[in-house]
Amino acid sequence: AQKVTQAQTEISVVEKEDVTLDCVYETRDTTYYLFWYKQPPSGELVFLIRRNSFDEQNEISGRYSWNFQKSTSSFNFTITASQVVDSAVYFCALRGSNYKLTFGKGTLLTVNP
Amino acid sequence: GAVVSQHPSRVICKSGTSVKIECRSLDFQATTMFWYRQFPKQSLMLMATSNEGSKATYEQGVEKDKFLINHASLTLSTLTVTSAHPEDSSFYICSADMRAQISGYTFGSGTRLTVV
Numbered sequence: 001a002q003k004v005t006q007a008q009t010e011i012s013v014v015e016k017e018d019v020t021l022d023c024v025y026e027t028r029d030t031t032y033y034l035f036w037y038k039q040p041p042s043g044e045l046v047f048l049i050r051r052n053s054f055d056e057q058n059e060i061s062g063r064y065s066w067n068f069q070k071s072t073s074s075f076n077f078t079i080t081a082s083q084v085v086d087s088a089v090y091f092c093a094l095r096g097s098n099y100k101l102t103f104g105k106g107t108l109l110t111v112n113p
Numbered sequence: 114g115a116v117v118s119q120h121p122s123r124v125i126c127k128s129g130t131s132v133k134i135e136c137r138s139l140d141f142q143a144t145t146m147f148w149y150r151q152f153p154k155q156s157l158m159l160m161a162t163s164n165e166g167s168k169a170t171y172e173q174g175v176e177k178d179k180f181l182i183n184h185a186s187l188t189l190s191t192l193t194v195t196s197a198h199p200e201d202s203s204f205y206i207c208s209a210d211m212r213a214q215i216s217g218y219t220f221g222s223g224t225r226l227t228v229v
Contacts (some may be wrong), residue, residue, distance in 0.1 A: 042207065043222070044222045050215060091156065101157075103156045108154075
């Protein structure tokens with residue numbers, strides 16, 4: 001069975017602070033994919049990144065960066081210099097061999113001006 | 114890029130009636146579509162997987178007679194909530210399997226169902 005744990009239910013920061021959203025996963029598959037999505041209040045899911053299990057390189061995209069540590073089964077997401085527009089629910093998700101996505105419970109990020 | 118159009122975005126219906134939600138792939142063929150349900154402030158839970166031309170596969174605990182899924186063509190998948198009850202009020206979202214694309218999936222914009 002697959003499982004994704006996002007231990008932080010809610011995080012509140014002040015604009016320009018850096019913030020890291022944690023994600024820990026469990027799977028028996030050797031090949032799998034990890035995802036991060038942003039869900040603003042409107043509800044649609046915005047794709048942020050996909051990482052496969054064989055690629056442990058960290059990735060940076062603008063103010064966003066991701067740290068994949070296979071040894072600790074973690075795929076953490078950092079927003080640098082947060083902005084009010086970053087306020088949303090962020091989901092980490094895992095896809096294994098059955099191609100189904102398992103989502104974590106999400107982290108509500110509030111960035112205050 | 115690949116777009117999945119989901120309608121309606123919001124619907125209010127009376128208890129006991131049925132509601133149909135449509136997901137259309139606009140510029141590609143969606144062989145496989147996933148349907149999720151999201152209760153307020155909760156995660157997305159997979160309800161079922163539909164494959165074009167065959168019966169949907171439902172996740173454990175999801176009533177297949179209540180949530181009817183039809184995937185009759187490569188561009189249209191529908192979810193019908195039959196005999197809706199207030200506890201069916203939720204956010205429903207579809208997702209097309211796009212494993213060849215970097216995103217892996219294309220999501221519809223979601224349908225907020227309120228049963229009164």
